[in-house]
Amino acid sequence: MTTILLIKSADQHPSVRETLDSVAEPGETVYFLRLPTVRCLGELIQEVNPMIEYDVEYTISCLPTGYEVADVVDFAVDVEADRICIGIFERTLTGKARIDDLTQSILLHEHVSGDLVVGDHAIILENLDYDQ
Amino acid sequence: MLRIEFQIQPAGISSKLFGLEEQVRSIEIDNALPVTGDRIFLFLTAQFDADVSEERLASQLPETQIVDMAKAEVNQHTYYLGVIVDISEASVLALLTEHRAIPHRIVGRNAHLDVIATVRDWNHLKDVAGTIEDEHGSLELVGTTQTETIGFPLGGNKVKQSMSGKLSDKQLEVLETAYRMGYFRVPQEVTAEEIANELDISRSTLSERLRRVEHNFCELLFGPQE
Structure with a gap:
């Protein structure tokens, strides 16, 4: 199994932990895909310690400046991702996970489908299927 | 199931109400019942900036049949309206139900419509959002949450309705x-x-x-x- 974890902020520990804890399986590869606005992941990675604490291999990649949803989807196709996890940063008054523009574009992308699960700290898209 | 909230541009009856000379602060569809043919009976709560009369509304909404209009007891400038319109006037409601999504709240304020609905899963969400986006020009997803039950459909929240007056x-x-x-x-x-x-x-x-x-x-x- 392969998981992409979209990193929108260097302090999104809760969604990283939730993904590594209850979504990714030991031994699998996790791609930390950061937005160009997120500068340094060193501290986050050091604190969470994916290899020792969660037994997963990880790779850090970055979306290009001026990225579009197609860049995320192309990346997912390249690494044959089974899951994409997107951190939840805010909730609405009624407790719904707030959806930003990039998340909306991924959710409504015509070539990506699968199952959508809303966790405590992350929106998890799994059993992904790419209809190219 | 997924509960979703999204925003769209007003259309049909809601855009007509926002277009009135009298300023509308908010409109909510409380309930909808079928009428023979392509007509639908809508029960709305509308809050205006000042008091309005049924005659004023009727003269500005020629294709809307106002069956009943009552003033709320407590809240200022708020009216309960019962209107019969063509089903196309309630397009987001019609699109949701046509696609087997459950509408919970349809509220118009600040010149847009806020909609809360339940869909089965991700594919259903794409299907419903895609159709509404095609019809209304744009759609902005606001939030989503997982849910086990359908919950109260539009007009099902009787307690809140009886309390609101x-x-x-x-x-x-x-x-x-x-x-x-x-x-x-x-x-x-x-x-x-x-x-x-x-x-x-x-x-x-x-x-x-x-x-x-x-x-x-x-x-x-x-x-x-x-």
Whole structure:
């Protein structure tokens, strides 16, 4: 199994932990895909310690400046991702996970489908299927 | 199942109401019933900036048959409207039900429509959002959450509806804030002082408003006090 974890902020520990804890399986590869606005992941990675604490291999990649949803989807196709996890940063008054523009574009992308699960700290898209 | 919230541009009856000479603050579809043919009976709550008359509305909405119009007892410039319109006038409602999605709330304010609905899964979400986006030009997803049950469909929240005419917005705000902050929990999670601070009112105003809310609740449950 392969998981992409979209990193929108260097302090999104809760969604990283939730993904590594209850979504990714030991031994699998996790791609930390950061937005160009997120500068340094060193501290986050050091604190969470994916290899020792969660037994997963990880790779850090970055979306290009001026990225579009197609860049995320192309990346997912390249690494044959089974899951994409997107951190939840805010909730609405009624407790719904707030959806930003990039998340909306991924959710409504015509070539990506699968199952959508809303966790405590992350929106998890799994059993992904790419209809190219 | 997924509960979703999204925003779209008003269309049909909602855009007509926003286009009235009288300023509309908010419109909500409380209920909808079928009429023979392609007509639909809509029950709306509309809040205006000032008082309006049925004649004024009727003259500006020639294709809308106003069956009933009643003024809310407590909230200012608020009216309950029963109107019969062509089903295409309630397009988001029609699109949701056509695609087997459950509408929960359709509220118009600040020149857009806020919609809360339940869909089965991700594919259903894409299907429903795609169709509505095609019809309305744009759609902005606001939020989503997982849910086990369909919950109350449009117009199903009877308690809230019967309360809405009996409590003013200010009283509801006090009650909701107190509830959300944990005032009614045992043990209490906040003091009256903290709620009063949050609402920027004095403690005595808070306790007076809460007592009025309780009194109105009891009146609704048990009838007027002897």
